[in-house]
Amino acid sequence: MHPLSLAVTVSLLLATACAPKQVSVTTPARPSKTMQDTGASNNSSTTASTPSSTTSPASARIAESDTTARPLWLKxxxxxxxxxxxxxxxTRILRYEYGGQTVYYISAPCCDQYSQVYDTRGKLICQPDGGITGKGDGQCRDFEKTKANEKLVWQDPR
Structure with missing residues (x-):
């Protein structure tokens, strides 16, 4: 294999490894038309009412947006x-209460890179996850367990 072709192949492999796919699961709440047309029965006498579709709990986990003023460093x-x-x-920015203060969590851009937690003045507190072990820099090992009041501040709209 030509060295240039090998380099391109390796680059593509690394790029796809750092690009996880986002999956949204949608479940229809009504039986399919073909099931209705064929007269198949699903014992609808005990059917519960549900919304027209449901999404996975992962996408619905953050229910409330942060509408407070953003610090200049965050802007x-x-x-x-x-x-x-x-x-x-x-990139997603989330606001939490952690260690008795308000903090901002900025998600990692990819793979083995660190996510970051900043105080309200923009000072880096720790990197709770990511890195080669996935466990961050070790400066806030209890972050995942003790963070509270999660609010979405911003996410990349593109």
Whole structure:
């Protein structure tokens, strides 16, 4: 194999490894038309009412958006993300209560990179996940267990 072809192949493999697919699961609540047309019975006497479709709990986990004013450093960070090419997975910024203070969690752009937690002044507190072990930098090992009041502040709309 030509060295250039090998380099392109390796680059493609690395790019796809860092680009996890986002999956949304949708479940229809009504029987399919073909089932109705064939006269098949699903014993509808005990059918519960459900919305027309449901989505996976992972996408519905964050129910409330943060509408408070964003600090200037956070606005600047959002502008930096928007100036870069779109990431996969997209960047999300979440607000939590952690260690008796309000903190901002910025998701990692990919793979073995660290997610970051900042205080309200923009000072890096820790990197709770990511890295080669997936366990972050070890500075806030209890973050996942003790964070509270999750609110979506921003996510890349692209």
């Amino acid at each position: 600047a960070r959002i502008a930096e993300v928007l100036a870069e090419r779109k990431r996969n997975p997209i």
